[in-house]
Amino acid sequence: MQTxxxxxxxxxxxxxxxxxxxYWGDRDARPKVYLQAGLHADEMPGPLALYHLMTLLDAAEAEGRITGNIVVVPLANPIGxxxxxxxxxxxxxxxxGAQNFNRGYPDLAALAGDALEGQLGPDGAENLRIIRKGFAQALAGITSDTEVDELRLRLIEESFDADHVLxxxxxxxxVMHLYxxxxxxxxxxxxCRCVGSKLALIEDLSGGNAFDEAHTAPWRALRARFPNHTIPDGCFSTTLEYRGQHDVSDPLAQGDALGLMAFLSGVxxxxxxxxxxxxxxxxxPLAGAVEFIAPMGGIVTxxxxxxxxxxxxxxxxxxTDPTTRLRIAITAPTTGLLFRQELWTxxxxxxxxxxxxxQDPRRQGELLSN
Ligand SMILES: [Zn+2]
Structure with a gap:
C-alpha cells in the first residue's frame, strides 16, 4: 500500500x-477502481466499511492477489x-456557502470538448485514451476559488480516469440501494449482487452533476457531440447508499467489506x-422514486x-399535532418499494x-434530493 x-x-x-x-497495486494497472466514502460527512457506514476493506486489501497484497489499481479515499470530506x-x-x-458537497463537480465534456475536435478516430479504445487525456488536461486547467471547490477538484482529479467509481x-x-x-x-x-443492494435506481441525467454523474455523463455528452466516432462508456460510477445513518457497526461493516472484495474480484x-x-x-427509474411531503408539521410515527x-x-x-389533536396519515405516493424514511421524529x-x-417515471427535472 502507498499513501x-x-x-x-x-x-x-x-x-x-x-x-x-x-493505493494498492500498480498505479498503471487496469482496471482502476476508485472508492471513496464520507463525502456527506455525517454518513459513517461507508468509511467504516472502507476501514475493514483496507485490512482485506493488505492481506490480498501480501498474497500477491492485487491485479488492478485500487484507490481508497476513506474520508473524502475533511471540511465537512x-x-x-x-x-x-x-x-x-x-x-x-451551504453547498451540497455532492453536487457541482466539473463538467468534463464541456471543459474538454473543444480540445477534442479533430482528435478522435474510428477506434473506440484509442478514443477512450484520447478522451481521458483530454479530461486530465481540462482538470489541470481549472482553478478553484473556495476550499469546497478545491476539495471537489482534488477528489475528481484522482477518480476521473477510473474504470469503476464507487x-x-x-x-x-x-435499505441498501444505489444510483x-x-x-x-x-x-x-x-x-448489487456482491454488496447486497436491494434496489438500483437508474437514471442517465439526474441534475446537479453529483460525483457519480460527473464520471458517466461526459461520455454520453461526447457521443452526442461527436456522433461519427465510436466513444465507449469509459467509467461505471455509482452512489451506493449503505443503509441508514445509524447502521454503523463492525459486524455490518466487515460484511460490507467482504461484499466490496467480491466486486473487486468480479471486475x-x-x-x-x-x-x-x-x-x-x-x-x-429514479424518476419513479416518489416522495411523500408532510402536509403539516408535527410528530412523525x-x-x-x-x-x-x-x-x-x-x-x-x-x-400528529397534539396541540390541535389532528393526525394525518402518511400514505404511499406510488406503488413499489418503500426504501427510505426520514431520521427525525x-x-x-x-x-x-x-x-x-x-416503476412509473412520473417525475421530471432535478431528480435528486437537495
Ligand atoms: Zn450522502
Missing amino acids: QTVPLTGPSPGTTRTLTRH LSEWLLHKPVGRRDLE DLHCDHHA ASSAAPGTADLL GAVIGGPAPMHPAPEEA WTTVPGDRVTEGQVLGHV SCLKGQGLCHVAG
Whole structure:
C-alpha cells in the first residue's frame, strides 16, 4: 500500500486540512477502481466499511492477489467532518456557502470538448485514451476559488480516469440501494449482487452533476457531440447508499467489506475474492422514486419500515399535532418499494418524509434530493 496526503489550501490564515488517499497495486494497472466514502460527512457506514476493506486489501497484497489499481479515499470530506453546529454534525452542506458537497463537480465534456475536435478516430479504445487525456488536461486547467471547490477538484482529479467509481454514502433510515446510469447494467447488477443492494435506481441525467454523474455523463455528452466516432462508456460510477445513518457497526461493516472484495474480484482488480452472495436487485427509474411531503408539521410515527413493499395510498405512518389533536396519515405516493424514511421524529410542513421506488417515471427535472 502507498499513501498520499494531499494538502488543501486553508480558507483563512493559520488553517489547513489534508485529504488522504491509499493505493494498492500498480498505479498503471487496469482496471482502476476508485472508492471513496464520507463525502456527506455525517454518513459513517461507508468509511467504516472502507476501514475493514483496507485490512482485506493488505492481506490480498501480501498474497500477491492485487491485479488492478485500487484507490481508497476513506474520508473524502475533511471540511465537512470538522463542521458541527449545536452539537450535531452538519454533514451534507458546507457551513460557509451551504453547498451540497455532492453536487457541482466539473463538467468534463464541456471543459474538454473543444480540445477534442479533430482528435478522435474510428477506434473506440484509442478514443477512450484520447478522451481521458483530454479530461486530465481540462482538470489541470481549472482553478478553484473556495476550499469546497478545491476539495471537489482534488477528489475528481484522482477518480476521473477510473474504470469503476464507487462513492459510498448512506441515507436516514433505509435499505441498501444505489444510483447509477444505464451505461453499464451488467456492472450495476454485479455490484448489487456482491454488496447486497436491494434496489438500483437508474437514471442517465439526474441534475446537479453529483460525483457519480460527473464520471458517466461526459461520455454520453461526447457521443452526442461527436456522433461519427465510436466513444465507449469509459467509467461505471455509482452512489451506493449503505443503509441508514445509524447502521454503523463492525459486524455490518466487515460484511460490507467482504461484499466490496467480491466486486473487486468480479471486475478483475483482485484474484480470489468471495463470489457474489446476494440476489439480483429490483431496478427502478429514479424518476419513479416518489416522495411523500408532510402536509403539516408535527410528530412523525411509522407503521412500516424501509424494505416494505407498498401500494399507492397505503398508510405508512402518521404526522400528529397534539396541540390541535389532528393526525394525518402518511400514505404511499406510488406503488413499489418503500426504501427510505426520514431520521427525525418531528417534521416541518413541506418536508419530505419517505420515498417509494415505483416503476412509473412520473417525475421530471432535478431528480435528486437537495
Ligand atoms: Zn450522502
